[in-house]
Amino acid sequence: xxxxxxxxxxxxxHTATLLLNNGYDVVIADNFYNSTPDVIRFIGxxxxxxxxxxxxxxxxxxxxxxxxxxxPIEAVIHFAGYKAIGExxxxxVKYYRNNIDSTLSLLETMNEYHVNHLIFSSSATVYGQSPxxxxxxxxxxxxxxxxxxxxxxxxxxxxxxxxxxxxxxxVVILRYFNPIGAHESGLIGERPNGVPNNLMPYITxxxxxxxxxxxxxxxxxxxRDGTCVRDYIHVMDLAQGHISALEYLxxxxxxxxxxxxxxxxxxxxxxxxxIKTFELSTGIKxxxxxxxxxxxxxxxxxxxxxxxxxxLGWSSRKTLADMCIDAxxxxxxxxxxxx
Ligand code: NAD
Ligand code: UDP
Numbered sequence: 001x002x003x004x005x006x007x008x009x010x011x012x013x014h015t016a017t018l019l020l021n022n023g024y025d026v027v028i029a030d031n032f033y034n035s036t037p038d039v040i041r042f043i044g045x046x047x048x049x050x051x052x053x054x055x056x057x058x059x060x061x062x063x064x065x066x067x068x069x070x071x072p073i074e075a076v077i078h079f080a081g082y083k084a085i086g087e088x089x090x091x092x093v094k095y096y097r098n099n100i101d102s103t104l105s106l107l108e109t110m111n112e113y114h115v116n117h118l119i120f121s122s123s124a125t126v127y128g129q130s131p132x133x134x135x136x137x138x139x140x141x142x143x144x145x146x147x148x149x150x151x152x153x154x155x156x157x158x159x160x161x162x163x164x165x166x167x168x169x170x171v172v173i174l175r176y177f178n179p180i181g182a183h184e185s186g187l188i189g190e191r192p193n194g195v196p197n198n199l200m201p202y203i204t205x206x207x208x209x210x211x212x213x214x215x216x217x218x219x220x221x222x223x224r225d226g227t228c229v230r231d232y233i234h235v236m237d238l239a240q241g242h243i244s245a246l247e248y249l250x251x252x253x254x255x256x257x258x259x260x261x262x263x264x265x266x267x268x269x270x271x272x273x274x275i276k277t278f279e280l281s282t283g284i285k286x287x288x289x290x291x292x293x294x295x296x297x298x299x300x301x302x303x304x305x306x307x308x309x310x311x312l313g314w315s316s317r318k319t320l321a322d323m324c325i326d327a328x329x330x331x332x333x334x335x336x337x338x339x
Pocket of ligand 1: 005006007008009010011012029030031032033034035056057058059078079080081082083098102121122123124176177178179
């Protein structure tokens with residue numbers, strides 16, 4: 001049985017559907033801080049499977065212990081955390097407290113109940129402005145520019161230190177690039193709170209008429225068209241990366257080990273290329289204007305994905321057009337459901 005902390009969230013819910021459809025038993029722990037219980041119903045509808053859900057705060061060790069007492073947990077995928085970059089700048093203690101505390105509570109409880117396999121959701125943000133592009137896992141980290149990024153950086157170190165001294169523990173750290181898109185059913189997807197900060201939800205909300213115009217932040221970067229380049233990855237490809245990481249963890253006996261993998265496509269697309277692909281694949285025009293650069297944006301960020309291909313046998317499959325079509329189908333569902 002696999003425990004997903006934060007399993008009702010964007011990436012956790014998509015991973016839950018794949019795990020269930022691949023025959024894994026799943027238990028979800030989420031306090032619904034940034035998700036809603038109807039996601040659980042939709043995971044059930046997509047998979048036709050029944051699974052346990054605990055409405056708990058992962059920082060609460062007593063509540064966590066109950067899950068380990070009542071379920072034969074083999075491995076944990078730790079998605080739970082706060083992720084809004086701007087909010088992390090305004091409320092750093094809140095971010096450090098939740099992201100780091102939840103990880104410490106989880107590690108202590110896993111140790112107590114002899115559960116030794118952990119997958120952690122990290123981020124390409126730990127690379128900052130990498131001197132090497134495409135970015136390999138060996139690129140320098142630690143030039144983070146906000147508390148959210150630092151929380152991922154610190155947790156990576158906490159996990160590495162813990163696995164180093166525990167002969168039983170094995171950890172996989174997954175550094176996600178830019179997850180976008182939604183489940184092909186259109187029933188689950190990302191639900192930004194208020195005005196979206198990220199590009200794809202802003203595009204789909206502009207297409208839906210919720211926003212008037214997209215602001216493209218910066219058109220004088222040293223890139224092919226002057227706008228920033230990112231490695232957008234379909235959330236279902238990302239979910240598949242977790243299944244591959246889990247198979248790797250459960251199939252290997254090299255305990256006391258931490259492995260880090262980039263999960264991206266290895267391809268970079270500019271903001272203007274994303275807009276164009278969205279327009280071509282959905283037939284909807286996106287009105288946009290150029291605006292000043294956004295503080296902290298790096299010109300180019302895309303992954304070297306050879307390590308995941310070599311050791312996990314995983315690589316992304318879906319195209320940017322697939323990502324746009326699925327993101328738009330989800331936006332249309334949200335409109336109909338008044339989400
Ligand atoms: P999300 O906010 O949609 O999901 C996180 C889930 O964790 C939510 O359902 C939330 O309610 C829950 N949660 C938060 N704190 C909790 C706590 N203390 N106890 C119980 N539940 C708690 O985020 P997501 O996009 O699915 O991201 C999942 C993980 O991946 C996060 O750790 C995030 O930082 C990381 N990540 C996300 C992205 C991205 O672009 N979405 C990129 C890189 C890394
Ligand atoms: N972006 C933009 N307008 C928006 C949101 C984002 O031009 O309304 C740009 C942003 O400057 C960056 C790219 O789109 O170059 C991806 O931004 P996002 O926030 O989605 O991802 P991240 O910056 O975290 O990689």
